[in-house]
Amino acid sequence: MIRLGVFGAFDRFNYGDLLFPLILERTLGAVSVELEWEYYGLISSDLSRTGGKPTKSISEFLKSKDDKVPKVLIIAGGEVLEASWTTVTSYLLPKGAEVALRGIRKIAGERISDLISRLHLRLNHDRPFVIGPYGPSGRMLVLYNAVGGSALSLLKPKEKSIIAKELDKASYISVRDWATREHIQSLGINQEVFLAPDSGILISDIFKSDASEDYDPFNSSGVSRGGRPFLCFQCSRRFASGREKKIAESLIRLSNDRKLSIVFVSIGLATGHEDQVAVRKIAGFVGDKVPVLVPRVTHIRQIATFIARSSVFVGTSLHGVITAMSYGVPFVGFTSEVSKLRHFLETWNQTTATQPIDIDNMNDAVDKALTGTQHQRQELSSRLKMESYKNFDRMQTVIQLAVNGQWMGKL
Numbered sequence: 001m002i003r004l005g006v007f008g009a010f011d012r013f014n015y016g017d018l019l020f021p022l023i024l025e026r027t028l029g030a031v032s033v034e035l036e037w038e039y040y041g042l043i044s045s046d047l048s049r050t051g052g053k054p055t056k057s058i059s060e061f062l063k064s065k066d067d068k069v070p071k072v073l074i075i076a077g078g079e080v081l082e083a084s085w086t087t088v089t090s091y092l093l094p095k096g097a098e099v100a101l102r103g104i105r106k107i108a109g110e111r112i113s114d115l116i117s118r119l120h121l122r123l124n125h126d127r128p129f130v131i132g133p134y135g136p137s138g139r140m141l142v143l144y145n146a147v148g149g150s151a152l153s154l155l156k157p158k159e160k161s162i163i164a165k166e167l168d169k170a171s172y173i174s175v176r177d178w179a180t181r182e183h184i185q186s187l188g189i190n191q192e193v194f195l196a197p198d199s200g201i202l203i204s205d206i207f208k209s210d211a212s213e214d215y216d217p218f219n220s221s222g223v224s225r226g227g228r229p230f231l232c233f234q235c236s237r238r239f240a241s242g243r244e245k246k247i248a249e250s251l252i253r254l255s256n257d258r259k260l261s262i263v264f265v266s267i268g269l270a271t272g273h274e275d276q277v278a279v280r281k282i283a284g285f286v287g288d289k290v291p292v293l294v295p296r297v298t299h300i301r302q303i304a305t306f307i308a309r310s311s312v313f314v315g316t317s318l319h320g321v322i323t324a325m326s327y328g329v330p331f332v333g334f335t336s337e338v339s340k341l342r343h344f345l346e347t348w349n350q351t352t353a354t355q356p357i358d359i360d361n362m363n364d365a366v367d368k369a370l371t372g373t374q375h376q377r378q379e380l381s382s383r384l385k386m387e388s389y390k391n392f393d394r395m396q397t398v399i400q401l402a403v404n405g406q407w408m409g410k411l
Helices: 015-030 058-062 085-090 095-108 110-121 157-167 178-186 199-206 244-258 275-286 300-308 318-327 339-348 359-371 374-403
Strands: 002-007 035-041 072-075 141-148 172-175 193-195 230-234 261-264 312-315 331-333
Touching: 002 015, 002 058, 002 374, 015 035, 015 199, 015 300, 015 318, 015 374, 035 058, 072 374, 085 095, 085 110, 095 110, 141 339, 141 374, 172 178, 172 374, 178 193, 178 339, 199 300, 199 318, 199 374, 230 244, 230 275, 244 261, 244 275, 244 359, 261 275, 300 318, 312 318, 312 359, 318 331, 318 339, 318 374, 331 339, 331 359
Parallel strands: 002 035, 002 072, 072 141, 141 172, 172 193, 230 261, 230 312, 312 331
Antiparallel strands: none
16 A cells, blocks of 8 residues: 555635546556555645545645655646745635735735745745655655646746756656746756646546536536537636626627527636636626526536537636547637646647637637537547556556665656
8 A cells, every 4th residue: 555645726616626636546546556545735625515635734744754644746737836825825815815915915025925825824845836755754756747837937046946956856747838848947957857738638538528417517507408509618807807898799799600609617716716707797798698608616527518518618727628628629718818728739739729819819719610620629639638648657657666666766
């Protein structure tokens, strides 16, 4: 029995982050040794009702004695490498406290707001999701699973140095886009950095498109499976702010031109994402001009099912786009301001759809996405899944060699 810890942002309702533990459990099940799974977030949480995994606070892990530290720790994924304490703490706070923390950062600087954040979380390591092989012996393996860090170049030299020092201690590193890979390699670390798609691409192998009725969002939604086809739309509050009416006008034109209903889906509900605020306001501007549904999202499987059964997905969410990719659904990334979305599509989207677009180009981009063939979309999905499974095969090899006492530090 090997204790395996999985660390990520599973302590808040953000669709992509909640997927990672489910996918890791399923794909690493082929390791011949029995694994004892433990899940860690920045705080203790229980989002099992939404499809997530209960988490322990990472502080429990960092304070554990060596015999209680997992032998393997996997940083599960997400845009984690450049994440600051202020940013990740703000996602866990009520709205008022989040505004106050960001105000402190604006007035006193990020060094002060980071210090306050670390005190609040009772954590003292340098970067939230960049973890070295802790414990008295330091024997624990640390693996980074297709993580993102497309904004690493914007960090200060001291911050980059801290990240480089910890990454150099890792047993395995894979990243999800070329930009992140180039940024890490520029830090001068000695580790090989593998390129692999975000593991969310495997979601259609976890949640089948013919999901059971227990997770069928159409039962009470008013959108019939056999009725009018629909466009699935999502947008975070940050990128919708001040543009809601203009987005609504584009969606109305799309709906009328393509004879599509519109289903507004909230993918990130946590503070800092707040899709539910954005889509309700946009839906309010749409009104009754076209058929619209704004479902109450309570489970990550609802989100996957809506996207899987849509005619096209349009959204700012990287994992919304990746879910559409996985199920072979046409997609449009919105907007070009979302750097992690842009970098992921530049790396992996070589056969279908478009690069992220802005409001004025939405209709043309949807038309272009819909002209692609199902064969092209399934080919893209299959290719990315194959690369993702290769990534997990490499991680399995590292774990297995470590269990057998044969790990030499490099594949």
